[in-house]
Amino acid sequence: MALDGAERADLARLRHERTNRVFEAMDRDEVDVLVLGREGNARYASGLQRLPVAVARPFIPSAVLVREARATHALSGWDFVTAPEISPEQQYPTHWDPAAVAKAIGRIDGVPGARRVALDSVSPQWRERLSSLCKAAGFVDAGPLMRAVRMVKTEDEVFCIRTAVAIAEAGLVAASAILGPGRRERELLGAFVERMSEFGLTVPASEAFALWRLNGSRIMACDVSRVIERCVRATWSPSMAGFCFRVTRAALVAQWDVVRSIGYLIKRSRP
């Protein structure tokens, strides 16, 4: 299949380069400690991969980076794949009691004395906890730092994206192959995800609606949710342009999921 062959992304190098970029940005912005709760940011900086879900999780610090020690610390839990370079000493355990997680983060070298802490997200409760862990610190938004770092891709990242695009396109080809009058949009969605799974991809969370919008007069979606019926009736003006937009967007969404999965997939040797 598409993933066989000699050409592979070097995922250890990919993670190493990404983490280095984050530390360089922390130097530039004089950020002592970076606390990341956004899944994409934590994944980027630490290689952490949580079990993908469609319902957002409550905030928890998923990765904590300390500039001076050049140390990446990551949450360790039950639904995680932690990158191999993150040693057990650099992991802090998950607890249901957030006070216990905060205590473990407070023991990380460099956290208690931090002067400038950047956060990409937080909950009110965790804002209090982090304020009492880093008593001398000023808190700033980590968004600009992480966006700047992630904007330009490394070669390995481009390779992953290229593979992801190929798989997403294969899914779209499978869906378009069954496109015709009388098809339900959900059948297209089914064909789309099933084809991608044949490439070893698992699909974390898919758009339940708004994926394909078909011309109401010629191809009617007849077994869809109330939500879609309302949309078709009230707001959607059927046009090819709209259809293409939706398909393109679906492909983009799929690509990002694929990028994530491929990252995990390629590092495993196929049996």
Place this chain on the structure above:
Amino acid sequence: VSSWLLDPARMRRERTDKVRTEMIRAGVDALVLTSSGNVQYATGVTCVSSDPSHAVAEPTMVIVTADEIRIFASYPEGIPEDVPADHVSGPLLVEFPEGARELVGQLGDLLGRGVVRVGFDDLSGASLAALSSELPSMALVDASLVLAPAKFVKSADEIECIREAQARNEIAMYEVLASLRPGVRQSELTGRFLRRVFELGGITNSVDPVWQVTPPSIKQGPPTLHGDVAFPIPSTDRVLRSDDLILVDTGIVFEGYCSDFGRTWYPSGAPPSPRQRDHFQRWCDVVHRVLEITRPGTSGVEINQAARKGEPDRKPWFEHYYLVHGLGTQGSEMPFIGTDLGEAFEADIILEPGVVMVLEPVIWEDGHGGYRAEEVVAVTDSGYEMLGSFPYSPFYDGPIQW
């Protein structure tokens, strides 16, 4: 919506009323919600389902006050028809300072600049910065102060949604079970499951399906800090073998409500060994002991003790997980029983009619594997109702008459 029992408009109305009652009780003047389960619960707005890593890029956000709901969304599809058009705007891109300033403007407009208490389920770094500088007298609290008590007891409409979600989840799992054999890949099972789920209509996938190959001893599995069985591990394109033990966990969403499906499967198709039968029987015994006392008035502590009664050597659930979690617009919500939150926390949990519990005991005999499955149970006026009916292959061909 296929069910004649379900009235979505009534369900939404009752939930919003309940949220406002809890806001008064908690002294919260407004809620700012962006997590899809919370948005759905408080307002009936359906968010586009996506992985959290890109959900933040185009967030659906709602602000709920005592007399107003404002919705900020990219898609009109998910907004109930009874919401006035002038209460709906485009998304607030709160990851950026510009979007955060817009949020601050909305809150200032709704609540003024005086001392107010606002519940958030998430704050972007930019929102926190903007709120701290522009609205310093606003007290920020966790939205769960309001939402957790509101969600604890489900209405008949909500339970019907969970029943329907569970039924559709199980229909898809029949097809997956039929495909289970040595040589099939985890990702193929995922593809089959999702195709069927999507064909069934009106639903979305809430969690990357888990088909975890679990070695018989903990030390053969991935290392963890908690020292128990590593679970659940995300699926890959791994090929299943005939002697594998597969821990299965899937979940979908119907009308905003989650299902939860768990079983232990063996790809070999061979009759179970005496040891496997023993694990399964002990798992059933744990469920029996819990169901025996599942009725209004029972406490979390009593449920915990009942489960452990016949299993003196090892807690009959994963140490890092729980024996019981709730199920609703989130796949895991109150009540939690068997976590590390302790006995005082569980003593405060008192079952009421309408509480929905997922029982997920685990029997584990290190070196020899174990058995894990999940049953979804609604507490009724006099006892309980099972919300699922999937068979326990290869031990039973039909559902168990609990």
